[in-house]
Every structure is written in structure tokens, then in C-alpha cells.
Amino acid sequence: NAGVTQTPKFRILKIGQSMTLQCTQDMNHNYMYWYRQDPGMGLKLIYYSVGAGITDKGEVPNGYNVSRSTTEDFPLRLELAAPSQTSVYFCASSDTGGNQPQHFGDGTRLSIL
Amino acid sequence: ILNVEQSPQSLHVQEGDSTNFTCSFPSSNFYALHWYRWETAKSPEALFVMTLNGDEKKKGQISATLNTKEGYSYLYIKGSQPEDSATYLCARYGNQFYFGTGTSLTVIP
Numbered sequence: 001n002a003g004v005t006q007t008p009k010f011r012i013l014k015i016g017q018s019m020t021l022q023c024t025q026d027m028n029h030n031y032m033y034w035y036r037q038d039p040g041m042g043l044k045l046i047y048y049s050v051g052a053g054i055t056d057k058g059e060v061p062n063g064y065n066v067s068r069s070t071t072e073d074f075p076l077r078l079e080l081a082a083p084s085q086t087s088v089y090f091c092a093s094s095d096t097g098g099n100q101p102q103h104f105g106d107g108t109r110l111s112i113l
Numbered sequence: 114i115l116n117v118e119q120s121p122q123s124l125h126v127q128e129g130d131s132t133n134f135t136c137s138f139p140s141s142n143f144y145a146l147h148w149y150r151w152e153t154a155k156s157p158e159a160l161f162v163m164t165l166n167g168d169e170k171k172k173g174q175i176s177a178t179l180n181t182k183e184g185y186s187y188l189y190i191k192g193s194q195p196e197d198s199a200t201y202l203c204a205r206y207g208n209q210f211y212f213g214t215g216t217s218l219t220v221i222p
Contacts, residue, residue, distance in 0.1 A: 033210070042117070042202065042212035043157075058209055090156065098145040098206030101159030 002026050006091050006105035013081045013112045021076040021108050023091030031094045032074040033058075033102065034066065036087040043090065049074055050097070081112045115139055117205050119213035126193050127221050133189045134216040136203030140184035147204040148177055148188055151215065157202060160188075193220040 007022045025032065030051045035043040035058075045058030049068040063085055065077045074093075078085055088109050092102040118137040126132050136146070145164045149157040161170040166181040174191045190197055200215040 035212075040214065042214040043204075043210075044212070045210050048209065056209075059211070098147075098210070099162060099164055101147065101162050102149075102157075102210075103159070104156035106156050 004091055004093055004103050004105035006089075006108050008108060009106065010109045011111070013078075013110065015081060015083065015112060017081050018077070018079050019081065021078075021089055021091075021110070023074045023076070023105060024072050025074075025091075025093040025103070026072065027093060027095070027103065028071060029093035029095050029103070030071070031097055031100075032068065033092045033094075034064070034074070034076045035090045035092065036060065036085075037090060037107075038087050046076065046089075078110075083112050086110060086112045115205065115207070115211045117203060117211045117213040119201075119203055119216050121216060122214070123217040123219070125219045125221060128193060128195060130193050130220075131189070131191045132193055132218065133187050134201055134218075136186045136188070136213055138184050138186075138203075138205040138211075140181055142207040143181050143184070143205065144208075145206040146179055146181075146186050147206065147210075148186070149202040149204070151200045151202055153199075160201075190218070193218070195220045195222050 004025045033048045034046040044060045047066040049055045091105045094100040094102045148160040151157040163179040168179040202215045204212045
């Protein structure tokens with residue numbers, strides 16, 4: 001049972017480049033989330049989705065875009081990479097909303113130079 | 114921005130000691146409180162989800178309590194073992210999730 005799968009695991013980008021972080025879950029969960037984790041900081045919510053076709057901003061959405069065309073996939077797009085977006089990114093999913101535990105992927109470590 | 118505070122930031126205990134951590138959060142518009150265990154080089158793993166004032170949850174030697182009126186939750190570990198070494202995160206859910214910065218626990222054999 002794969003759970004939540006994130007690709008790639010590591011990536012180095014140049015300033016101004018764009019990329020998409022992939023997230024797929026096989027648990028048929030409705031809710032999916034993207035977080036970033038910076039050193040000494042907690043997980044910060046970037047975007048979340050409550051179902052296919054529905055997305056909403058979290059605490060730190062600037063510089064990112066998301067889409068949710070299927071239940072399984074929730075990609076995160078960086079359009080113009082900036083050094084401030086160097087971070088570890090985690091995708092998570094849950095069956096319903098806040099009363100269910102989140103299942104996390106292994107993370108994507110992104111460096112922007 | 115909604116502040117979820119965790120204390121202490123880090124803790125070193127001897128094997129066999131019992132310990133506890135605190136998670137403080139704004140009590141207004143509260144829906145649920147989550148605890149996660151995060152081992153180095155792994156991803157966070159859910160321990161408990163609590164929603165009701167006075168909730169108590171237990172998993173093995175780890176337990177948690179919730180006070181929604183005053184806005185805090187305690188996580189207890191009884192008889193800590195080296196394998197309990199991890200960062201323990203709490204997260205408050207109102208209309209979205211806000212995580213604390215975690216308590217890093219090191220259990221010394």
C-alpha cells in the first residue's frame with residue numbers, strides 16, 4: 001500500500017525556473033494538503049483541497065499554484081522560483097477534514113540557487 | 114495567522130523517565146487538535162486526533178489530554194524508551210491547519 005507518494009525527492013532549481021512537485025495518494029482520500037517546512041519552523045500550509053476541482057489557499061500561498069483534477073493527484077507548481085522557496089515540501093491527505101488524521105508523503109527537498 | 118505554541122522546544126530524558134509536553138492554541142473557532150510523531154528522515158505519523166473538551170487518548174505508553182476552553186493539550190510518555198526519540202508536533206484545526214514548531218525528545222539509554 002503506497003499511501004502518499006511525492007516526486008521528486010530532491011531537486012535543485014535556478015532562480016526564475018519553474019517546476020511541478022507531484023503528489024499522488026491511493027487511499028481515495030478527499031482532502032489533500034501541501035506544506036512547507038523551514039528550519040526551526042513548523043509546517044506551514046500552502047494550499048489544500050477538499051475534493052476534485054476544489055482548492056483553497058492556506059497560510060503561505062504566494063508564489064505557488066495548485067490544481068486538483070482527480071481525487072488521487074494534487075500537484076504543486078512553482079512558476080518563478082525564488083531563493084525564499086528553498087524548503088522541504090510535504091504533501092498529505094486525509095479521508096475527511098480536521099477530525100481525521102493526515103497521512104504524509106516522504107517530502108521533496110527543494111533548493112533554489 | 115494563528116499561533117500554536119509548543120513547549121519545551123527540546124527535552125533530554127533518561128530511559129525509563131516519564132515526560133510530558135504542552136501544546137497551547139487559541140480556543141476560539143476550535144474544531145480539532147492533532148498530535149504527530151516525526152522521526153528523523155521520515156515523515157510525520159499521526160498519534161491522536163481529539164475534538165472534545167476533556168478528551169483523553171492513549172496508545173501504548175503515550176497518552177494525550179485536551180482542554181478546549183483554556184486552549185491546551187498535554188502529551189504524556191510513560192517510561193520513555195530510546196525509540197521514543199522524535200519530534201512531537203501538534204496541530205490545531207479550525208477552518209485550516211496550524212502546526213506548532215514541535216518538541217524534540219531525546220531519550221538517553
